[in-house]
Amino acid sequence: MADNDASRATRFVERIFRDDGGRVLATLIRVLRDFDLAEEVAQEAFAAATEQWPRDGVPQNPSAWLVGVARKKAIDRIRRRALHGQKIAEIDVEASYAIDDERGVEDDRLRLVFTCCHPALPIEAQVALTLRTLCGLTTEEIAHAFLVPAATMAQRLVRAKTKIRDAGIPYRVPDADVLGERLDAVLAVVYLVFTEGYAASSGDALVRRDLSAEAIRLARLVVELMPEHVEARALLALLLLHDSRRDARVDASGDVVLLEDQDRSKWDRAAIDEGLGLVERALRETRGRPGPYALQAAIAGVHAQAARAEDTDWPQIAALYRVLARVAPSPIVELNRAVAVAMVDGPEAALAIVDALTSLADYHLFHAARADLLRRAARPAEALAAYRRARDLAPNDAERRYLDRRIGELA
């Protein structure tokens, strides 16, 4: 083989690893029913490809080749571990239809999504396992992103894998009667990965932005695998619309820039256009009964459509929050609704809503929002007290600096 053919083959292995590594791993996990074994032999198969493809040429069906090689290596290992013939026979039968058709491979990834986001696993473990197996992040990367020691994260992953094996958590798409709630659990994991990256509440901002990107990639995967599910598409829309503001929401010194003060020319138009297209389609398809993600995406979409902060269609946003409060009632939704109501009917109308939300008494944004309303209602003494309470509860420096500025203006 000529040198440039060989280097092309090497690049091809790298590309396959990046694009299809997840698919190969998903199929191996199903066939072997063992996460660790699947990860080990997948790595070995890619190593073998790096060595053989530049020399012998790229096989016709690279993914099938990789799964085949990995499977042989797994059987060798199982034999070495002196397990019985029964386990090997099981693998052979499964593998015969494991890798042939493209649809089967897609199904494997979908199965794995539901395994990783199984409600029998603690939510932190669902998130970690999803990032590890579906996104291909290393244990160290996940640990770093969630600000826990690598050893803690490794142990979390081991416990999750052990429970999957010992409790018989299946590799399959749930039955129709529970599919809806199980998909909600999957979407909750994706959303959590995103907010963890978006909040940048602490830690290395760059790594955490990567989490937002991973969440969007995961949302795309779920949409691709379950194209008929409207809420999955609505979630993707919501993430894209929020992420479109990433360059405008923090200033050069790392301070939070409020939506109304953001330089809207820094918003990512491509992400907004894609998000708006998805949310319009989601609203159309739900025919007047939109789910919580579709409603939140619609709200983000109204903001995205305003060229200037003062152009924002607040009556529309207040109306959407009213529907959201009915579909998915929560004090946080009420707090956001109050902010929209203030823009339409003035701060006193909003304060009437906010003052009823006693369950949020320990939440800094509750006091910050209430302080803003009091300030606009020309009640400076109460506003100052509320800002101070918010500052005491604020979880990070950026928010404390913002609140200090507000306090300075009033005091």
Place this chain on the structure above:
Amino acid sequence: MQYMLLIYGAESEWARMSDAERGKAFAEYGTFTQDITKSGHMKHGAPLQPVSTATTVRVKDGKTVTTHGPFAETREQLGGYYLIEAKDLDEATMIAAKIPGARHGCIEVRPVMKIEGM
């Protein structure tokens, strides 16, 4: 795989029931038991005597310590169990959700450890 479905509920509620209510509750369990027997999931099952009849045994430094009562005082008590055969946790959970007690208390689903020769 085999799963143990442990039924937790407030014993006091059984005591408060009228005879008619208790009869209805037993009938519901009868129907459920027949259903999972017919579907081939049932291995074994039984209601338990109240926790006041329980004894806890633990061996400490080679000495057997026997105490009265259940392991821990809680609002809900273990009141009965089913041992079932199910293909995976999702199937076991689906069956557990049909146990009448799941509506008032909760069902703990525990995989049974498989040990060769046992």
